[in-house]
């Protein structure tokens with residue numbers, strides 16, 4: 299089958315790779331209809347993670363069940379499904395309490411449990427695995443193997459309706475929602491979202507749906523800022539001047555209730571080029587009111603081969619912890635527990651109450667992936683959210 303393979307930093311290509319097969323009775327094979335490119339893919343694409351050449355990219359996958367393992371009970375051939383970007387076993391402690399992003403079974407890095415090791419060995423070699431999402435090949439391909447399929451595949455209405463909206467249930471819509479949730483947000487409150495990439499736009503949209511009184515969104519990319527206006531948010535261009543001052547000036551000096559970091563460790567200063575990994579955290583601590591909350595879905599990593607300084611290369615990010623403490627701010631971090639939200643967000647889409655696909659900028663064929671990665675990485679030509687179709 300054809301798949302998007304990571305060759306080396308700043309290079310992917312569509313290559314022939316073996317079609318996945320059922321390796322465990324709980325597996326299904328899904329024929330991909332849509333797989334999205336994500337900002338998280340760019341960290342790997344740029345060589346800024348431990349991802350090794352040869353892996354198949356793609357963690358935002360949806361399609362039609364094509365083959366079913368003998369142990370699968372809830373799915374059948376022909377079902378239309380979307381999968382959370384982070385594979386989870388459904389049986390470990392974290393999965394049991396709904397924290398599926400921290401499944402210790404498929405992420406041996408999180409723990410040393412023997413079962414994790416056994417699973418890794420029986421699945422595929424770790425060198426081919428996806429970074430911090432379990433030892434699995436990606437779905438920017440014609441087919442993908444879904445482990446623990448009853449647990450991981452969310453069923454969708456049959457047909458082709460809302461394909462773009464449902465595809466976003468794999469990651470960015472739940473992740474944006476999660477960012478708002480992590481901040482401790484309550485209806486009626488004001489909130490600022492740093493980053494108007496797909497995740498930031500989804501966080502802003504979630505805050506709107508959840509009844510925010512004011513939503514500020516900070517970025518510097520004109521097309522992205524324009525999208526924030528479309529959904530009733532207030533765009534703040536940080537290439538113009540200090541975004542915190544801009545927000546405080548508009549609010550007569552009053553801070554906002556909540557803040558979301560949808561940028562992560564590759565944050566830049568206003569020039570859009572100079573990386574400064576602590577710049578968003580610092581701004582959030584300044585702009586959120588005492589006893590408010592910060593939600594941090596933006597990615598930070600324990601080791602960064604391309605970091606601008608030796609401390610952040612080891613994941614040490616300096617920020618004013620004293621000020622954070624003085625203000626009594628709460629902080630929530632981490633990957634999104636997609637399964638905690640995806641079925642409810644699916645139902646909002648079905649009911650016509652959410653239409654997250656307003657972020658989608660491009661629908662293209664899998665064969666055009668290399669060019670799309672280049673443009674999305676440069677954030678040019680309006681490349682905001684790219685959906686690949688095999």
Ligand SMILES: NC(=O)c1ccc[n+]([C@@H]2O[C@H](COP(=O)([O-])OP(=O)(O)OC[C@H]3O[C@@H](n4cnc5c(N)ncnc54)[C@H](O)[C@@H]3O)[C@@H](O)[C@H]2O)c1
Pocket residue numbers: 336337338340341469470473492493494495496497498516517518519522536560561562563564565566567577578594595596597632633634677
């Ligand atoms: N927690 C999770 O489960 C999860 C899931 C998906 C993605 N992510 C992470 O979320 C982050 C955002 O993802 P995305 O797909 O939207 O990425 P993206 O790269 O498309 O968007 C990031 C945006 O941040 C802007 N930006 C850079 N520096 C900034 C600053 N100082 N202030 C304000 N904006 C700034 C950029 O202009 C860009 O538009 C990434 O770090 C990604 O890895 C986390």
Ligand SMILES: [Zn+2]
Pocket residue numbers: 335336337338339357358383469470
């Ligand atoms: Zn993603």
Ligand SMILES: [Zn+2]
Pocket residue numbers: 386387388389390391392393394400401402403404
């Ligand atoms: Zn688990």
